Amino acid sequence: MKPILRFKNVWxxxxxxxxxxxxxxxxxxxAFVSIVGPSGAGKSTFLRLxxxxxxxxxxxxxxxxxxLNAEPGRDRGVVFQRYSVFPHLNAFDNVMFGLECxxxxxxxxxxxxxxxxxxxxxxxxxxxxxLKDAARVFPAQLSGxxxxxxxIAQALIMRPRILxxxxxxxxxxxxxxxxMHVLINGLWRxxxxxxxxVTHDIKEAFHLGSRVIAFxxxxxxxxxxxxxxxxxxxxxxxxxxxxxxxxxELASLAxxxxxxxxxxxxxx
Amino acid sequence: xxxxLNVRPKTGxxxxxxxxxxxxxxLAYVAVSAAWHSxxxxxKILPPIDAMMDQIRIMAFQRDSQTGTFPLWQDTFASLxxxxxxxxxxxxxxxxxxxxxxILPLIRAGLSPLVATIAVIPPIAVLPIxxxxxxxxxxxxxxxxxxxxxxxxxxxxxxxxxxxxxxQLVKAQTLGASTWQIALRVALPQAMPRLLHALRLSLGPxxxxxxxxxxIASDVGLGYRxxxxxxxxxxxxxxxxxxxxxxxxxxxDVALNTVSRRAxxxxxxxxx
Numbered sequence: 329m330k331p332i333l334r335f336k337n338v339w340x341x342x343x344x345x346x347x348x349x350x351x352x353x354x355x356x357x358x359a360f361v362s363i364v365g366p367s368g369a370g371k372s373t374f375l376r377l378x379x380x381x382x383x384x385x386x387x388x389x390x391x392x393x394x395x396l397n398a399e400p401g402r403d404r405g406v407v408f409q410r411y412s413v414f415p416h417l418n419a420f421d422n423v424m425f426g427l428e429c430x431x432x433x434x435x436x437x438x439x440x441x442x443x444x445x446x447x448x449x450x451x452x453x454x455x456x457x458x459l460k461d462a463a464r465v466f467p468a469q470l471s472g473x474x475x476x477x478x479x480i481a482q483a484l485i486m487r488p489r490i491l492x493x494x495x496x497x498x499x500x501x502x503x504x505x506x507x508m509h510v511l512i513n514g515l516w517r518x519x520x521x522x523x524x525x526v527t528h529d530i531k532e533a534f535h536l537g538s539r540v541i542a543f544x545x546x547x548x549x550x551x552x553x554x555x556x557x558x559x560x561x562x563x564x565x566x567x568x569x570x571x572x573x574x575x576x577e578l579a580s581l582a583x584x585x586x587x588x589x590x591x592x593x594x595x596x
Numbered sequence: 597x598x599x600x601l602n603v604r605p606k607t608g609x610x611x612x613x614x615x616x617x618x619x620x621x622x623l624a625y626v627a628v629s630a631a632w633h634s635x636x637x638x639x640k641i642l643p644p645i646d647a648m649m650d651q652i653r654i655m656a657f658q659r660d661s662q663t664g665t666f667p668l669w670q671d672t673f674a675s676l677x678x679x680x681x682x683x684x685x686x687x688x689x690x691x692x693x694x695x696x697x698x699i700l701p702l703i704r705a706g707l708s709p710l711v712a713t714i715a716v717i718p719p720i721a722v723l724p725i726x727x728x729x730x731x732x733x734x735x736x737x738x739x740x741x742x743x744x745x746x747x748x749x750x751x752x753x754x755x756x757x758x759x760x761x762x763x764q765l766v767k768a769q770t771l772g773a774s775t776w777q778i779a780l781r782v783a784l785p786q787a788m789p790r791l792l793h794a795l796r797l798s799l800g801p802x803x804x805x806x807x808x809x810x811x812i813a814s815d816v817g818l819g820y821r822x823x824x825x826x827x828x829x830x831x832x833x834x835x836x837x838x839x840x841x842x843x844x845x846x847x848x849d850v851a852l853n854t855v856s857r858r859a860x861x862x863x864x865x866x867x868x
Contacts, residue, residue, distance in 0.1 A: 381766060400769035411761035414768075416785045416862050425781065426771030436777040466862045479767075486771055 332357045332490060332522050333378065338387035339557070340373055346557030347373050351387070353541065353560055355490075360516050360523045362537030364530050364578070369543040370558040371526045375494050378524060379406055392489065402430070405483030409495040412479035413467045419478050420463040423450045426486040449485060457481040457511065473504035477511065484515065493525040497532065509536060534574055539565045542578060643832035651832045667821065668840070675818040676844070678734060679806055682741025686802075687795055689742065690749040691787070697750070698757025699783050700775075708754065715747035719805055727813060737809040744805040745798040749791075756790045757783050789863035792856040796849055803845055 331354035340348040348370045355361055365371045376382040377389060380400045389396040391403060400406070413422050424438075427446040431438045438446050454460050457477040467475050476496055483491060493512075497505045513536060516523055527533050533540050542562035549555050562578065605613055629642040656668040663670075693711065696703045723740055730736040760783065768778045810819030818841050825833045857864050 379766060379770070381762075400766050402770065402772040404770055406767060406770045408763040408767070411763035412767055414764060414782060416860070425768070425773075429768075429771060429773040429777045429781070433774065433777075436773070436781045468862065468865050482767070483770065488770070 330357060331355060332392060333524075334390040334393075336388045336390070338377065338384045338389060340370070340377070340382065341385045341557070345554040348377075348384075348543075349557035349559050351559050353563065355522065355524065355539075357522055358520055360521075360536060360538045361525070362533030362540045363524065363526045363543065364528075364533045364540060365543035365558065369545070371543045372494065374543060375492055375524065375526050378490070378492055379404060402426075402486055403489045404492055405486060405488030405490070406492045407476065407479045407483055407494070407496045409498050413475055413482060415467050418464050418466050419454065419459055419470070420450055422467070422478055423453055423481050423485055425482065430486075453481045453485045456484075456515070471504070472500050473508060476500065476508060480512070480515070484519070484521075490522045490524060493523060495526055495528060498528060505532075512536065530574055530578055534566065537566060539563070540578075640829045640831055643835070647832045648836050651830075652836050655833065655836075668837075670816055671818045671821050671837075672840070672844070674816040675806060675810065678737050678809075678817070679741065679802060681734075682738045682806070683745070683795065683798070683802055685738065686742045686746040686749060686798070687791065689746045690753050690794065691791055693750045694753025694791070695757055695779060695783055695787055697754035698760075698787070699779055704754070704758070708751075711747050711750050711754075714743075715751060719744035720808055723809065723812065732813040737806065737814070740805045740809050741802050745802050748801075749794040749798055752794045753787055753791055757787050760786060785860075786863075789856050789860040792852055792860075796852050799845055799848055799852075803841065807841075 333355040335351045335353050338348060338351040339346070351374070363371045363374060373382065377384060378396070380396065380398060383398055391397075397403070406412070414425065417425065424446060427449065428438050429436050431442055431446065451460070451463065454463055457480055459474060459477055459481065462470060462474065467478065470478065479496075496512075497508050500508060509532070512523070515521060525533075525536065540562070541560050543558045544561045545556050545558050546561055547556045564575070625642070626645060629644050632639050632642050633644055652668070656666060659665065660667050693707065697707050697711070698704070719740060722743055723736075726736040726739050726743075730739060764782060765778060768782050773781070806817075807819035807822070810817035811823040814820040818837055822834050822837050
């Protein structure tokens with residue numbers, strides 16, 4: 329397995345506030361990495377680094393062995409918790425958007441034979457995520473779950489090297505969330521995707537992920553809590569045996585969101 | 597007993613309730629006018645409806661003996677022409693500035709203090725400068741409308757574009773869109789309904805600036821006529837002209853709203 333994404337001694341600081349410290353990890357191609365941790369532990373900052381919305385203060389991030397492009401780009405697809413789709417485009421045009429932008433630099437629109445070619449790909453992708461019958465519907469008329477399906481389709485059609493999910497199912501009802509788990513798990517297996525998912529829901533993290541990374545502060549100064557940053561304090565690759573079992577070190581995260589667990593065992 | 601704030605009129609009731617005050621004012625006018633005229637038949641301040649109708653007939657359907665034109669239509673055409681020119685230029689300026697200020701931090705840093713400064717200058721105070729610079733012709737009146745409404749429209753559009761969710765812009769970039777493509781296909785379509793909304797709100801101020809400019813220096817136009825006949829206390833012309841101006845403003849407003857609903861249905865979810 330070759331690493332697709334690599335963090336080398338990455339630090340993020342704002343003034344004297346340390347958010348992430350000494351993050352060293354690599355992600356293999358085809359992995360489904362769940363990222364968990366209490367609120368404010370830097371999991372979103374971690375994802376923003378990969379998306380390219382933020383740059384590390386120190387250290388280096390590599391994608392496929394080369395330094396990561398410092399702004400968002402086609403090699404990294406993303407699905408946010410909200411606002412991931414364009415409200416002024418219907419479902420079909422939302423998925424078409426990426427193809428049109430890469431196909432026509434000036435007008436950002438495809439016509440003629442290239443459009444009908446793209447059209448087939450878009451319809452196939454809509455069918456894959458179960459939105460075949462909603463192609464002409466605007467996002468405002470889609471349910472929350474359907475909007476996230478659309479956001480996934482929109483990202484996947486560009487065949488990104490890595491798919492980044494920022495609490496993608498956090499705003500959904502439990503039943504809908506279960507359907508989305510089935511969908512994303514199926515897509516991951518069938519298309520051999522590499523996925524990084526930030527989630528608050530530790531059961532979701534263990535249910536979906538092939539690897540779970542927890543971010544937290546390793547050290548704590550009660551008089552200056554901002555002086556120490558978070559890092560990957562827990563890192564486990566799941567096989568079928570330990571799958572779906574939340575280990576005792578992370579139990580406190582499962583019971584209550586935002587409560588910091590005791591400093592846990594170093595990375596496995 | 598339901599709370600007052602939960603009592604919602606049905607569509608029919610709403611139209612009825614809305615028409616009632618207008619109707620009441622009309623009826624009150626007729627009654628007061630009749631009472632005054634029964635005491636003093638030459639009274640000019642509250643002319644009866646039929647006197648106004650006579651004047652409308654003269655202004656709208658009789659050629660003026662000196663100019664050979666129909667004054668009402670000539671005034672209406674001249675005023676609407678100025679208004680449409682001014683608002684078109686203001687809208688185009690707003691679209692260009694508002695979009696770039698909203699989407700490009702560099703342009704925002706450079707231009708938004710300038711726009712904010714221009715926006716706080718009272719436009720009527722600039723009117724003498726415009727007359728000196730552009731003469732007393734059409735240009736000064738059109739520029740007054742542009743200067744009067746464009747800065748506020750620009751600020752509104754820029755802040756709307758700047759508040760597009762960051763997630764959308766990042767998503768577009770991950771789909772390979774360039775700055776130009778994001779401006780064209782993400783920001784512009786979402787700015788358009790807001791632009792039309794800002795234009796609707798600007799109709800009121802635009803009319804104020806138009807009538808002011810026409811009142812001060814003009815030889816044709818609705819504002820010119822109203823201020824001209826004021827010298828003769830000709831309320832039987834002034835009142836129909838004011839009503840006509842109001843009707844034109846309402847029609848423009850309704851037209852813009854209709855365009856927005858037709859062209860951008862996704863921006864009017866309640867309309868579907």
